[in-house]
Amino acid sequence: MIGLRSNTMGWTAGDWAVYRKSKISSKPGLRAARVVATPKGESYNYLVDKYWVVEQVKSDGRLVLRTPGGKKNLVDSDDPNLRRPSLWDRFLFRERFQFIEEQMQDQQDSSPDPS
16 A cells, blocks of 8 residues: 555665764764754754664564674664664665674574574
């Protein structure tokens, strides 16, 4: 049916994902967007895009996303901060995505065979 989306939004394991994360710091990095000073100017609120890979799609529609550091984040597939990478993102940040994919593959290769 037109206009209806599944609860997983078509995500599958191995998909590249961009998650826009809210942060607070006294020194925002170069990739910081929508930087706003706090009322007293001691720190800044800002957003930064994180480049992650879908490791698993849960039955309830949530996604397990793998970071470059190996950390796993559980995110709703319809989270407004989650999106698919644009063509530009894929070109500029492909090495980040590929690094995570290699980590995931290395982990699978080193895990013991359950049989």
